[in-house]
Amino acid sequence: MRRISILGATGSIGQSTLDLVRRAPGAYRVVALTGGQNIALLAADALEFGAEIAVTADPARLTDLRAALAGTGVAAAAGAGAISEAAARPADWIMSAIVGAAGLPPGLEALKQGGTLALANKESLVTAGPLLLGQAARHGATVLPVDSEHSAIFQALVGEDIATVERVIITASGGAFRDRPLTDLAHVTVAEASSHPNWDMGQRITIDSASMFNKAMELIETHEFFGIAPDRIEAIVHPESLVHALVGFTDGGLMAHVGPPDMRHAIGYALHWPRRGPVPVERLDLARIGQLNFRAADPARYPALSLAHRVMKQGGLAGALFNAAKEAALDGFMAGEIGFLDMARVVEAVLDDTLSREGLQNVTISLDSVQQADALARRSARDWIEQKRA
Numbered sequence: 001m002r003r004i005s006i007l008g009a010t011g012s013i014g015q016s017t018l019d020l021v022r023r024a025p026g027a028y029r030v031v032a033l034t035g036g037q038n039i040a041l042l043a044a045d046a047l048e049f050g051a052e053i054a055v056t057a058d059p060a061r062l063t064d065l066r067a068a069l070a071g072t073g074v075a076a077a078a079g080a081g082a083i084s085e086a087a088a089r090p091a092d093w094i095m096s097a098i099v100g101a102a103g104l105p106p107g108l109e110a111l112k113q114g115g116t117l118a119l120a121n122k123e124s125l126v127t128a129g130p131l132l133l134g135q136a137a138r139h140g141a142t143v144l145p146v147d148s149e150h151s152a153i154f155q156a157l158v159g160e161d162i163a164t165v166e167r168v169i170i171t172a173s174g175g176a177f178r179d180r181p182l183t184d185l186a187h188v189t190v191a192e193a194s195s196h197p198n199w200d201m202g203q204r205i206t207i208d209s210a211s212m213f214n215k216a217m218e219l220i221e222t223h224e225f226f227g228i229a230p231d232r233i234e235a236i237v238h239p240e241s242l243v244h245a246l247v248g249f250t251d252g253g254l255m256a257h258v259g260p261p262d263m264r265h266a267i268g269y270a271l272h273w274p275r276r277g278p279v280p281v282e283r284l285d286l287a288r289i290g291q292l293n294f295r296a297a298d299p300a301r302y303p304a305l306s307l308a309h310r311v312m313k314q315g316g317l318a319g320a321l322f323n324a325a326k327e328a329a330l331d332g333f334m335a336g337e338i339g340f341l342d343m344a345r346v347v348e349a350v351l352d353d354t355l356s357r358e359g360l361q362n363v364t365i366s367l368d369s370v371q372q373a374d375a376l377a378r379r380s381a382r383d384w385i386e387q388k389r390a
Helices: 012-022 039-049 059-069 078-085 101-111 122-140 148-156 182-185 205-210 213-226 264-272 305-314 318-335 342-355 367-389
Strands: 001-006 028-037 052-055 075-078 093-096 118-120 143-147 166-170 235-238 243-249 253-256
Touching: 001 039, 001 078, 001 101, 012 028, 012 039, 012 075, 012 078, 012 093, 012 143, 012 264, 028 059, 028 078, 039 059, 039 148, 052 059, 052 078, 052 122, 059 075, 059 235, 075 305, 078 101, 078 264, 093 101, 093 318, 101 118, 101 253, 101 318, 101 367, 118 205, 118 367, 122 213, 122 318, 122 342, 143 148, 143 213, 143 264, 148 213, 148 243, 205 213, 205 318, 213 235, 213 305, 213 318, 213 342, 305 342, 318 367, 342 367
Parallel strands: 001 028, 001 093, 028 052, 052 075, 093 118, 118 143, 166 235
Antiparallel strands: 166 243, 243 253
């Protein structure tokens, strides 16, 4: 029986992971579950799966969690430190699905066990790719990608020599506004940006999809995880979201991964790896689908993509600055402080401001330096937002 923990259990990735675990009774023992504000769901899952401990990220909700678990034998804890402690509990396989930069410290802690980290937290690679992968190498741990695009690339590379890879193409649905006139985008609302045409995801990542910041993060992830040069990584709009990524080789051939827009496939691949196991996703009827469509990603509509290439070429702490500025800009948009198109302007301004500062060019990537860069970028982003509002 494999011991597993799920960091971010109450989110869409965490719930999809638990769905697969639920379908294999007796195969897994759940060690730790962590979540955010949804205490009722966190407690219910901890009880259903017999977790050793349930942890909420919000210390103010600890009393509620303890009350929900009173007399059950499931321990309760709260706060960032408690999440890292939960990640350090012995487990064979740990899902890292916490949203945002908060997912990096527990991911680093989990790797110390030398097991498998199923990585759905984009920010860990974007902000600190060398640190995360170096930690895995030191402890003999395995990192498996769970983003659908990176799982697709990973699968296409099985048995292949990375030196023969000529290019990597990751696909994007185009988000909620892929067919809206560009002139409309300055006035779109948070509610409009929160509706995805293909995927069922949380609000923040859905808005990131509409702005293509989600795809920008995935470009950087591809560079960090697979070591592919920035000029060999591209994004293309694919409205059907059935082809998740393509890998092009030096002989001109392309290997494509095709599957339904259901995150349980990528999760299931990581859960069963190195073998394939049954996953309850739709089996595609290609005749019914009829055709697949692709089109170039318009840089005027999606400026986040060019910012991602800038970050990849810069290296160092640029990813940490980019992610923090992106998160702060998203907060500003969701709060009604800035417009949809302003998010890219915030990130560009923060990169212009912070990357030119003395001492940031050649800093060693450590948890401390990443967190310092994160704080610097958030302050710079807030300054830009406040100046716009003034």
